Amino acid sequence: MLQGTPGRSTARPITFNFYSAAWQSSYSRHLVVEPRRLQSPKSALDNRSAGLGLSLQHKDSPKARLVTMAAYTKPTEKDYESLVLRLHEIQAVKFGDFKLKSGIQSPVYIDLRAIVSYPDVMQQVAATMWAKVEGCKFDNLCGVPYTALPIATTMSLEHNVPMLMRRKEVKDYGTRKAIEGNVKEGETCLVVEDLVTSGASVMETVDPLKSVGLQVKDVVVLIDREQGGEARLQSHGLQLHSAFPLSLILQVLVSHKLVDEALANKVRAFIADNQVGTQQSNQAPAPAAAAKPKRQSYEQRAEVAKNAVSKQLLNLMAKKKTNLAIAADVASTKQLLALADQVGPHICVFKTHVDILDTWNAEVQGELQSLAEKHDFLIFEDRKFADIGSTVVAQYSGGLYRIADWAHITNAHLVPGPGIIQGLKQVGLEKGRGLLLLAEMSSKGHLATGSYTQAVAAAAEEHQDFVAGFISQTPSSWQPQSSPGLIHMTPGVQLAKGGDNLGQQYNTPQSVIGGAGSDVIIVGRGIYGASDPRETAQQYQEAGWSAYLASVSA
Numbered sequence: 001m002l003q004g005t006p007g008r009s010t011a012r013p014i015t016f017n018f019y020s021a022a023w024q025s026s027y028s029r030h031l032v033v034e035p036r037r038l039q040s041p042k043s044a045l046d047n048r049s050a051g052l053g054l055s056l057q058h059k060d061s062p063k064a065r066l067v068t069m070a071a072y073t074k075p076t077e078k079d080y081e082s083l084v085l086r087l088h089e090i091q092a093v094k095f096g097d098f099k100l101k102s103g104i105q106s107p108v109y110i111d112l113r114a115i116v117s118y119p120d121v122m123q124q125v126a127a128t129m130w131a132k133v134e135g136c137k138f139d140n141l142c143g144v145p146y147t148a149l150p151i152a153t154t155m156s157l158e159h160n161v162p163m164l165m166r167r168k169e170v171k172d173y174g175t176r177k178a179i180e181g182n183v184k185e186g187e188t189c190l191v192v193e194d195l196v197t198s199g200a201s202v203m204e205t206v207d208p209l210k211s212v213g214l215q216v217k218d219v220v221v222l223i224d225r226e227q228g229g230e231a232r233l234q235s236h237g238l239q240l241h242s243a244f245p246l247s248l249i250l251q252v253l254v255s256h257k258l259v260d261e262a263l264a265n266k267v268r269a270f271i272a273d274n275q276v277g278t279q280q281s282n283q284a285p286a287p288a289a290a291a292k293p294k295r296q297s298y299e300q301r302a303e304v305a306k307n308a309v310s311k312q313l314l315n316l317m318a319k320k321k322t323n324l325a326i327a328a329d330v331a332s333t334k335q336l337l338a339l340a341d342q343v344g345p346h347i348c349v350f351k352t353h354v355d356i357l358d359t360w361n362a363e364v365q366g367e368l369q370s371l372a373e374k375h376d377f378l379i380f381e382d383r384k385f386a387d388i389g390s391t392v393v394a395q396y397s398g399g400l401y402r403i404a405d406w407a408h409i410t411n412a413h414l415v416p417g418p419g420i421i422q423g424l425k426q427v428g429l430e431k432g433r434g435l436l437l438l439a440e441m442s443s444k445g446h447l448a449t450g451s452y453t454q455a456v457a458a459a460a461e462e463h464q465d466f467v468a469g470f471i472s473q474t475p476s477s478w479q480p481q482s483s484p485g486l487i488h489m490t491p492g493v494q495l496a497k498g499g500d501n502l503g504q505q506y507n508t509p510q511s512v513i514g515g516a517g518s519d520v521i522i523v524g525r526g527i528y529g530a531s532d533p534r535e536t537a538q539q540y541q542e543a544g545w546s547a548y549l550a551s552v553s554a
């Protein structure tokens with residue numbers, strides 16, 4: 001039992017059941033207890049909609065922080081308004097002239113990271129967001145790291161809904177799980193986010209949740225910048241519930257004369273001009289960054305591609321709506337062919353390491369080629385040639401594997417110099433084959449950087465009749481825009497960032513296609529190691545394709 005004492009002004013003494021003895025003993029000696037929006041003190045702690053809250057204030061210091069412990073109350077219009085004002089007051093929503101990470105100047109800047117320092121704001125945010133999804137059915141909730149994690153935690157504790165956590169980085173030791181918590185396959189999960197612009201970061205949480213067998217249908221966000229994120233999430237079957245569209249925030253601030261009409265119109269114009277799919281937008285300010293130009297579509301690039309294979313691949317990707325390549329690093333030929341048939345409808349490229357296989361002969365080669373025709377994908381033998389010209393001629397055309405006979409694409413390091421390209425071209429050009437040059441690698445500490453990568457870019461430019469593109473990691477940081485016909489394929493991709501214990505490093509489809517500017521994601525263990533490779537390939541296909549759509553010009 002906690003006995004309240006009169007506060008400095010309006011509080012009346014009140015006695016009621018308190019659920020924590022620890023709180024009673026540690027706080028009752030020091031705190032003044034005030035009832036807040038009191039309706040029914042007896043039932044309030046049992047009935048969360050009754051609306052009881054406590055304000056706890058330090059007795060000896062009038063300026064001491066107020067600790068509120070409000071049970072959930074459905075917010076009223078006034079509450080919505082007061083939350084907007086409070087967000088403005090704590091500078092979570094700012095107006096002025098801000099340079100975004102993309103280099104674009106923005107008249108509005110939203111940064112909700114600081115709300116952790118204001119428990120009253122955190123509580124109102126959680127209550128407001130909860131009210132938006134009260135009618136939805138979900139078994140769990142999961143916040144998008146990091147800002148939305150405490151919001152999700154508050155909702156979880158307040159409403160007794162189990163929470164799951166997505167790791168931003170998957171460790172390369174231990175369980176290597178992307179989703180932490182008690183996952184029950186088939187259950188539904190609400191995704192909680194603080195701010196939506198394009199919806200890309202929401203998808204980075206939705207994809208791993210789905211890959212562990214959860215269903216995701218609803219996403220709740222505090223602020224929607226109204227730049228196209230809602231439509232994009234809808235295209236993935238997700239319903240966005242936003243507490244505050246940016247236009248509503250503007251309306252409230254204008255009505256309180258905190259923002260003048262001219263500035264509000266400037267913000268509205270900025271939002272209209274910066275819809276996802278017309279220009280790159282980003283929240284984090286980074287003064288030095290330059291604006292990222294939109295990329296050409298795969299079809300547009302196919303028209304200017306100088307190599308037969310890159311032309312074919314760009315057209316195939318556009319037609320099949322997939323930029324997914326599978327790295328089929330399985331040991332048995334039987335598994336290889338079964339995998340090709342399973343994931344065939346979702347991929348543009350089937351990548352092999354033929355020297356891993358237990359069997360290779362003309363029959364297996366023929367079966368793989370038939371599957372490539374059946375499902376319309378190209379075969380890429382990841383041979384990584386690295387010898388002098390005359391040796392690679394023999395290795396590519398002959399030996400046990402006769403790679404040039406069946407692989408549409410192969411690849412090479414440029415360590416030996418341009419002679420390696422000339423040698424491979426001598427064999428492959430007349431067969432209509434294409435070569436990828438390894439410009440960068442995915443493994444920790446690799447040496448393909450700086451001037452080496454630049455030299456690879458220059459060699460590819462020079463041999464565009466045979467060079468189809470690159471194996472790369474960060475193409476937009478070094479590839480000149482002058483050769484849109486060259487394709488970038490990126491290995492080291494999984495639905496969550498992480499790595500293995502031998503130096504492999506993983507990035508997500510969104511960061512590889514949208515952020516780094518690559519064209520094709522190469523996924524191995526993330527797909528063939530999954531319990532249902534077909535379904536998982538489909539998830540990667542969707543993730544890669546939506547990242548592509550968001551990065552091309554309208």
Ligand SMILES: O=c1ccn([C@@H]2O[C@H](COP(=O)(O)O)[C@@H](O)[C@H]2O)c(=O)[nH]1
Pocket residue numbers: 327329353382440441442443471491492493504522523524525526
């Ligand atoms: O820099 C490189 C070049 C090639 N690879 C190859 O890609 C796959 C990746 O497989 P995961 O299971 O998805 O890690 C594999 O065949 C590598 O040989 C690469 O990872 N990095």
